Amino acid sequence: MISKSTIDQVFETSRVEEVIGDFVQLKKSGSNYKGLSPFSDERSPSFMVSPVKQIWKDFSSGKGGNAVAFLMEHEHFTYPEAIKYLARKYNIEIEETEQSNEEKEQADTRESLYLVSEYASKYFQNVMHKTDPGKAIGLSYFKERGFTEETIKKFDLGYSLDEWQAFTDEALKKGYQLDFLEKTGLTIVKEDKRFDRFKGRVMFPIQSMSGRVLGFGGRILGIDKKAAKYLNSPESDIYHKSKVLYGIFQAKQSIAKEDNCYLVEGYTDVIQFHQRGITNVVSSSGTALSPEQIRLINRLTKNITVLFDSDAAGLRASLRGIDLILEQGMNVKVCTFPAGDDPDSFAKKNTLEEISTYLEDKAQDFIQFKASLLVADAKNDPIKKAETIRDIVNSIAKIPDRIKTEIYIRECSRIMDISEEVLFSTLAQITKKETQETHKKVSQDRKAFDVIKNQDQSNKKVDVQYELERKIIQILLLYGNKTEDFEDLILKENETNELVLEPVKHQAKVFEKIYLDLQEDEMQFTNETFRDLYYTIIETLNQNPDFLIENIVNTVESSMASEITTILMEDERHSLSDWERQNIFPKSKDSTIAQLVSETILSLRCYLIDLKVREFQQGTLSNMADTNRNILEEVKDYSGLKMLLSRKLNRVL
Template sequence: MISKSTIDKVFETARVEEVIGDFVNLKKSGSNFKGLSPFSEERSPSFMVSPVKQIWKDFSSGKGGTVVSFLMEHEHFTYPEAIKYLAKKYNIEIDETEQTNEQKEEASERESMYLVSEFANTYFQNIMHKTDFGKSIGLSYFKERGFTDEIIKKFQLGYALDEWQAFTDEAIKKGYQLKYLEKTGLTIVKGEKQFDRFKGRVMFPIHSMSGRVLGFGGRILGTNKKAAKYLNSPESDIYHKSKVLYGIYYAKQSIAKEDNCYLVEGYTDVIQFYQKGITNVVSSSGTALTPEQIRLINRLTKNITVLFDGDAAGIRASLRGIDLILEQGMNVKVCTFPDGEDPDSFAKKHSYEELAEYLKTNAKDFIAYKASLLMEEVQNDPVKKAALIRDMVTSISKIPDRIQKEIYVQECARIMDISEDVLFSTLAQMGKKELQEANKTYKKEQKAFEVVKSSAPRKKVDIQYELERKIIEALLLYGNKTEQFEDLVLKENKQGDLELEPVVHEAKVFEKIYLDLQEDEMEFSNENFRELYYVLIDTLNQDPDFALESFVNKVEPHIANEITHILMNDERYNLHDWERKNIFPKSKTHSVGQLVSETILSLRCYLIDKKVTDFKHETIENPSSSKTILEDVMNYSNLKMLLSRKLNRVL
């Protein structure tokens, strides 16, 4: 168990914008930050982070909360793991008690798989650095590749002994269960027998964006031609190849800072570049590039430079990935190395300055690159040239931004010496064809699920929910503020008539709300609001220095999410940059007293209307009690008239 003092220190130190900035490219938006949602596929930012309130809200998925809840949602951390991650990030010493065997057994399956992967990572490193076989085989291989001790340790490279059960036996001896060794793919089980998947290989751990070990890549060092040169961990609950990029943990901050990501093919390409000083580099780990991997980069930058070696066949196969990148609305450049060179070998032979200059000089826009690559094959063949132009226009058609699309058409027309009108016409035909295909698919789906159409009623606004929500919002934002409130009291004038006379008094917002609601003995209908209301009133009553940031950190996660939803709801309008369009939303702090009084009176009027409606139903069901009920209705109606007059005065 982590001590309360450690947890408090973590919350006091951690900055939500800094932590989330490691996973999402955040841009300043007024007093907040905004970025693309890490929980959904989107091209317009709907993810907001508030440094003042130390909370975040994702309007596309509805998720929100504190810095800890972000790590729990995004990285699937448990609460203690999120605290430990933040403690490590901010160099806070963790004070905790030793876990019992029972507590270890209670860990979830996913967590058990993470624990097994972490153990394996440490084990492979120890084998390489602390055993004779590891030093002479594994470590010497990496040294021959030109890697320094520092870079080997940074990327946590290791070695698996060339023995059938060395790792599995050690893991079981240390108390790790065989089923989790099998689920992570570290051990292969066949009947009664089990053996190590990665035996006799140098090991490359594959990390998540936050640094958790998800799986491994292993390179064989022997001369066995039947065995695969590179072997990856199989798909598991924690490792999905299509959603992971090798090196993203080490590169994320550099990618955001440089506003560009270099994409290579292999593990050693990444490590060699990093060692030379080009740190904004990741690899797809030998798999075809996927939309999920592209979106991972898209959170950090809009710019990708794809690096190819001199192998023409490999380049042509990789060109398909460029269209995927364009579809995500990203900017693509391509850079190739001389024949016989790949990013690893080229970086090894050159200094940082030479490598950086080469990348800068040789990185071409994808249109220019495609043209230069394929023009040699075309030569004077008009049919082949037409096919090449069509291929280039197909790539341009993937770009979602219309202005960017038009600029690329102009560039393509210049390079290929063809009329822009022809290219625009071809582009329009492609768009029309895609639209027709989409319509056909839609009609088929409609036909397949054809049912009697019924016009779905529009969802009604839950007035009571909205008013209760406003009361909670006022308590959260202004609960401890002292405000002037105008109460309207019925008094007899000189003519003997009753009229409303204003009486001004000062009170704290939470006191005003509590006393007014107590007067009506009102209970919140929403369970979360009811729970939050009593916690807030109790906290505000006891703590004169109430701080919203620390309060959010101390409540239950479901309540923290509700608070975030309330506090960040208005921030969604900042996503649209209204002020740039000369639209200035009115600040809520303009008149807190008026806002509170208006909300309470509106709620009281609404509840009276609800009560009167209930009386009507009761009269229909029990006509004998109509006289008594009628009196109650008259009393409530008079009260409603009085409250309405007060409300009109407030408004």
């Protein structure tokens, strides 16, 4: 187990905006940062990070928490894995206490698959660097490709021995279970036989954005015509080829910094570019580009430059990918290399300056690229030219931004020598058809939804006590440690023996004021989560008055931490809409904390009195005996108290 001192140091050192910034492109928004949700497909930011409170909230999915919670949600880390990741990031030495057998057995299946994959990666590296066949075959191959020791280490490249079960036997000897070796695809099991999937191949570990090994790509070095040149891990619980990009771990910071991502096809294309100094590059690993892969890039930048060699098949494939990128609202350019070159060979031949200049000069906007490619095919055939224009307009129709759409229509008009009116008319036809199909589907879904919605709404009521209890927790979390001037209104008899409200001013901490008021009225929380939160906060602040209350999220269990985050970030939500830019300035609650506390407590008192009165009224209807008079007296007393509290509440407001 990781020692408490290490965990405390990790929480003190790590910065939530830096941790999340490695995975999501964040932009400053007042005192916070905002970005696109990494947990859902969206085009308007609903993801908020608060450096002051050291928490994050995703308003689209409802998830939230601290830096550790983000890693657990986004990367599917266990709690210890998240702590270790942060410790490595901030160069904190990890102190561990010995684990019991029971704790060792608690690792779940996904974690076991990660551990097996990470072991395999280290095994393949060790084989390549420390065995004679590894050095002679694997290391020699990478050296021949022009890769330096530093580059080989950076990408954790390795080699799998040309033996049927060398890796499997070693993994089993180390205590890894055959079931997990099979589930990752590293070992193939057939009846009573088992053998290594990547026998005799150089190995490219495929990593997640945080650096966890998800799977492998292996290139054969022999001349076996029956075997595939490249072989990837099969789909598993941790590896989905359509959802990962090779090199994203090494490239993420550079992509965000450069605000552009170069997209290539192969592993060696990525590695060669990195070695030359262009590090904002990733690969789709030979698979067709998917929406999930595009969204992965979209978290870091809005700009993609697709790099392809000049063969016709590759160019045709790029056209399909371009439309997918446009649908995601991203900006796309295409750059092709001279005949006979691919990104790997081109990078090997040229200096960093020459490559950068070439990419800058030759990168075409998608419409120029598509037009030049399709026009070459159409030549002087008017029917083919018409099909080409329609194809280009089809791509433009996928762009969600109307300003960009109009600019591209004008560009298409210029390049293809056709009037803008005709292009806009064609665009309108395509858009209308797509809209009708969408409306038809939405209409069908809505009919089914409305039946459920109408049933729900008829029974839906506002839970006043829930809202007031939640408001008290919010006040404690936001302002619990603040000292405020409170004005209490005390009931006193005046000279004519009438009850009047007399103001009495005093100074107190917010949490003390709330605690004493609730104690005085013997009020209890009905919501179990809020009750647990209330006593946790009061106890924490009583024992340590200097405690930063936002840090409480680091000390409670995950379900409670999620509720705390939601409450803490609720007031930040307005900044997602940039009201200030529209000259709308929401009023800060900091200036009226005392009023907010008094108003909330009084509102809760009034609500509880109403409940009591209704309880007495029901007792009167069910009990027609002499006790009726006593009940009516109680009702009269409570009604009088309610009237006084209402006057008090009005004065506060």
